[in-house]
Every structure is written in structure tokens, then in C-alpha cells.
Amino acid sequence: MTAAARFFCADSARARGDALAGTAPYGTVWVLIEYRGGWPSNGFDGLPLEPGIKELVFEAARAVRARVLLIRRHGRRVSDGPGRWAVLHHEADGAHRQRWGTWRRPEDLAQVAEALGAPGEPGHPPVVLVCAHGLHDACCAVRGRPVGRALSERWPGLVWECTHVGGDRFAANVVVVPDGVYYGNLDAPSSVTVVEEHLADRVHADHLRGYTDLFPPQQAAVAAVLRRFGPAGRHAYTIEATSRSADRWRIRVAGRPSGAPAFDVDVRSHRTPLLQLTCRGRARSSAAVYEVERTLRRP
Template sequence: MTDTTFRCADAARDRDDPMVGTAAPARRWLLIEHPGPWAPEAFAESGIERGVQEQLRSAAGASGARILLVRRPGRADPQRGPRAWAVVDHASGVPSVWGTWTEDGDLLDAALALDPERAPVGPVHAAEEPVLLVCTHGRHDTCCAIRGRPVAAALAQRWPDWTWECSHVGGDRFAANVVLLPDGAYYGYLDAESAVRVVEQHLAGRVDADFLRGLSTEPPVVQAAVVEALRQWGPVGARTFRSVHLEALDDGGWRVELAGQPGAGVPDRVGLTVRRATRAAAQLTCRAGGPAASTTYEVVDARVLGPTSPDAAG
């Protein structure tokens, strides 16, 4: 019998839905190890005491952080020892702060770690290793589990200490979705084979722009400009270009200027014109109650505004 169950990721591929400019905004991240099962609203229904949740939400909101539940691939025993938490900050470039929790109240150290003026009470350590997050939140969207778990397993085999399954990151129809921290780089439309290749290239400073949804630290318009710059003048690292000017145009578009990293073999300054469009309504997630329109961003002009730095990227 043919399976006629609707799958949003299959439908998005059939429609060829663009994913550029769809990275959910976040400048910091609070990761809380929690074995699950994760409810549709993972953090709110995690069983963590409401008072602790409220303090974590307040601290996260004040510092621009996003809260995600994470777990190691493979469904670890929920009764094992202390679980991890981490604060990852790619806005300031400081190392990630990691701690552990056994009782819910231990997580208040994570709230303190979100405040740069206050130090956690419990033992913590700093780490500069990347974090690889794979959305496998099946009760939020089935496609995230179906497509995400094989990707998480493949990445965990290659980078066991860095890889975590995570709760909803946005863009279910682009599953499998992978977020690389601390860069805040969102990748989508991955499978087990392409994910390993894309992550290897990212860690080597050679971003594959074909799979890049955007950088979570930038607004969608700038995300689109950065992806196009990486496509045209790469392969280079995710943070090779930074936004220095954003201007709304009279015709509804935007002019984005990006500065290139000195010595990276890219132009010192580039200008890109970005247009926004609305696609026809479609069912965008497996659990959606009906069709909805989606927004896309397209770069219609890209040009060099300054010279290219002399040291060409490898």
C-alpha cells in the first residue's frame, strides 16, 4: 500500500521552497540536556519546575538567548548521572560556559551564566569547541524526527563529543536542519551524507552556501545577502562577511553592504540588493491546520565596492 501521509519536508522539496533568510534569530543560546520525551512545547512541558523555568526565560529574554533542550543521539538512559547545560554566545566571541544539573534548582546557575555581570555558584568550565545541533523534535514535526535522526547519528559517529539532538529550531520543512554554534549557522535540506560533508567544510572555513539557510545573528535580509556573498566569493568561513550598512529602498527592496574579512581573499566591501516576495500559500508543517504564505528573499544585484584583499582563500 502506498503511504499517502503528508510530509512537509517532501512537499517543500517538490515545490523547491527557497530557504535563504530563514534562520531563526538568536545571539546567544541556552542548551539544557533533557532526555525526553519532548512534548510539542519542549521547554514549557519539560517537567522543570515552573519557578525555575520563569527565571531561565527571564534571563534568556534579557540577554537575547534562545532556549533549547538537547540530548545525545541514541536515546540515553534518562536515569543516568548529572546532565549538562551550556550557554553559547557568538555575539561576544567568549568561550561557551558549561555546567551540570541534577536538581531543577541547579539550573539557576545557567541563568546566572547568561548575565555577564554575575558568576554561577556551582562548578562550570569554559569550552571553545563547536556545538553541532540537529533538530529531531518529532512531536513538534514528524519530518524533524524522520530526517533528523539519521543525520544526528552520522554526525555523532564523526564528532561524538560535539553532536546533540535538539528541540525545535524552526523551518521544519527544511529538515534535516543542523545549527552550528558558536557561528549560529543554520543548514537545511541535509541528509546523513551531505551533513557530514557540509559540517566538515564549515569547520574547515569553507561554507557550502547551497545548504546554508542563514546566520541567526542577522535579520533575514542580511542573511540573504551574506549567503549570496559566500556563494559568489567563497568558499570561505561563515563569518568572513559582516554587515556594515542596511538601507530600505523606495521600491520595497533593501541595499545591504558587507565588509569582507581582511586577508580572506574576498572584496573589502560588497553591495547587494535584496528583494522580498511572498509565495503562494501551502501547508508548511506536518501539523499545520491549513495553508499559509511564506516569505522569500532574493539577491537581484551583487557587486564589489572595494578591492579584493591580497591573500586568496585556499
């Protein structure tokens, strides 16, 4: 009797053709904390830090719905210097602000809580995050680390590996922050192309999971416009209106500047059958799918 083949959620998702568009978690604020040791399966929450410090950071992050991620350079480079931390904001008007600092002792992370209440500074380059959290999900390591290596070789100052960003089945996942753009189903060659295009302000529909300042049906609508009419800048489109009836949405996607073409996109949601969606989670669950039925250019 042969042993059963090991289950990999990303392999299964690709074989099924799971839809990417509309799967980016909502969020406009990120906390990044460099941690060069092993990452616990639950990320920052599992670090051996004084509980009061973790509670302080979590409460400040929760107040602004920030996601807290551990980061490290690819290859776990040995360094005697302090770790870095960052608070990154994507403002409602599209402005990007960041604040960076360093830490040696856990109590230094109190600066993170202070930074979450401050606006930050404009002008920093974006940060490219590659999920490589193997203890959380095997696919994040198997697929994420080659992507982390390829991107780090190309843009060593911009790229960090990070803990769980959501959507293990879409590994390798790359998130550009504070732009707030999720990409998935990447490998080393495609990741270099996608990030190169992104940094040139050309977002393509291929590999796009969504913009994190939009909700899932809106993400799917923007992806449909990009797929039909070609790549565009991160802020080339805005959502003018969203209406819902049961499991259907009509979303008006308008180009920028004012007077650019606008589109009405019809989106229908449904749920998949029960599936094993992650490598670690044995329980089966269903996932929401946002299917674009029609894209109409407004006169």
C-alpha cells in the first residue's frame, strides 16, 4: 500500500481554477515588525514578548483595523543591528504615508502604538511583501520562498518576506503596501513581471486578487475593467456607486480624471461546494466567488 499523496492547497486551487478577483482582505493600515527568528504559526501573537507590549500594539492596531505582520529579508540574513518596524497608511484620497523605526528590546515596540496614531510621512517607496509563512501553511513556504528570492535579487531594498496575508490557496501571494494591492498565483518569473509593471504604475488583471480599500464585489468589478480594457495605474479608476439586490451587485467604475470613461459592472456572488481550502485546515468550508456577468461602458 502506498502512502497518500500530500495535500497542497495551492495545487488544488489551481487545478480547480479558483477565481482570484475579489479575494483581497480589506485594509488600509499595516504594521510591519522585523523578526529574524522563527515565526510562530500565529505570527506576532505567538512571539515570546511581554504580554503588555503585545496587548498595547494589538489594541492600537485594532483601533484602526491595521494588519500586523512579521517581516524579514529573504534568507534570514544575520545581522547584529536592531530590527525595523513600520506603520504604513493608505489614505482615502490615495495618498501613501509611512513611518519607520527600529527596536532592540520589546518595550521599544511601544513606538508602534504611537505611530499608529500619527499620519506618517509621504515620499517613501512602496514595500513589496511576499508571504513565506511556512508554519502557517506549507504552500506559503513552498511557493513563497522562490518568489521572495527572485524579487529580493531584483529589488533588495523593497522586498520583505512576511507572515500570513490571507488566501493560502493562492500562493505565492505578493502584497504591495501601502498601495494596498494583492497579487496571487505567482511564481518566480511571473512575480518579477508583475512587480516590475506595478512599480511602473501599470496594474494588470492577471494575478490580481484586488485592491484592499475596496470590498470584494468592487474588487472583481475593477479587475473586469482592467481585463477588458488593459492595464492602468493603481488610482486610474474609482468606484462611483454600488447597489445590491440579494446576491447581485451593480458597480459603477469611473475612470480618472473626471470625464474619463465609466462602466457599469454586474457582479453575482455564490459559494463554492465544501472544500479543503488550506494545507493545515482539515475541516472543509466554502469560499465566496464574485463572478462578473456583464461590463457596460456608459455613454
